[in-house]
Amino acid sequence: MNRVLMLMFLCVPIVLWAQRPPIQEKQKELQERMVEVSLSEIQERLNLTEMQISQLRPVYKQYQKRVARLNMLNHKLFNRMNADTLSDEKAQTVLREYLDREHKLYVLNKQYMDNLLEILSPQQVIKLYQSDSDIKRKIRMEYLRRTGKPKR
Known part of the structure; x- marks a missing residue:
C-alpha cells in the first residue's frame, strides 16, 4: 500500500507538469496580445479609419512575427x-550568419515601410513608428515592474 501511495505522489507532479501549456505557446499568446494592444493604441493615436486599420492589421502582424523570428535566431x-572556445573559422561563420540576418532585417524593414506607405500617409508612418516605439517602451517598463527586474 505504501508503495502505491508513494508511486501516486511521485506521478501526480509529472502528470500535472505534462498538462501545462508549453512555454512557447504562452509566449506566442502573449506576443499576439501585445500586437493587438499595439494595434488598437496605434489606431487611436493615428485616428485611423476602419479601412486603414483593416489593411494595416495583417501587414503589422506579419512584420512583427518576422522581426521576432529574426531577433530570436540572432539571440540563440x-x-x-x-566565444572563447570558437575557432576562427567557426567565429567567421557565426558572424556571417549574423550579418545575413541583419541584412534580412533591413530588407524586411524596407518592405514594411513600402507596405505602410500604400496604406498611410508619410506623416502617419512616422507617427506609427513613434507610437510603436513608445508602446514597446511602456510594455518593457511594465514587464520590469511586474517581474521586479532592475532597469538596464
Whole structure:
C-alpha cells in the first residue's frame, strides 16, 4: 500500500507538469496580445479609419512575427556559444550568419515601410513608428515592474 501511495505522489507532479501549456505557446499568446494592444493604441493615436486599420492589421502582424523570428535566431546564435572556445573559422561563420540576418532585417524593414506607405500617409508612418516605439517602451517598463527586474 505504501508503495502505491508513494508511486501516486511521485506521478501526480509529472502528470500535472505534462498538462501545462508549453512555454512557447504562452509566449506566442502573449506576443499576439501585445500586437493587438499595439494595434488598437496605434489606431487611436493615428485616428485611423476602419479601412486603414483593416489593411494595416495583417501587414503589422506579419512584420512583427518576422522581426521576432529574426531577433530570436540572432539571440540563440550568440547566447548558445562560448566565444572563447570558437575557432576562427567557426567565429567567421557565426558572424556571417549574423550579418545575413541583419541584412534580412533591413530588407524586411524596407518592405514594411513600402507596405505602410500604400496604406498611410508619410506623416502617419512616422507617427506609427513613434507610437510603436513608445508602446514597446511602456510594455518593457511594465514587464520590469511586474517581474521586479532592475532597469538596464
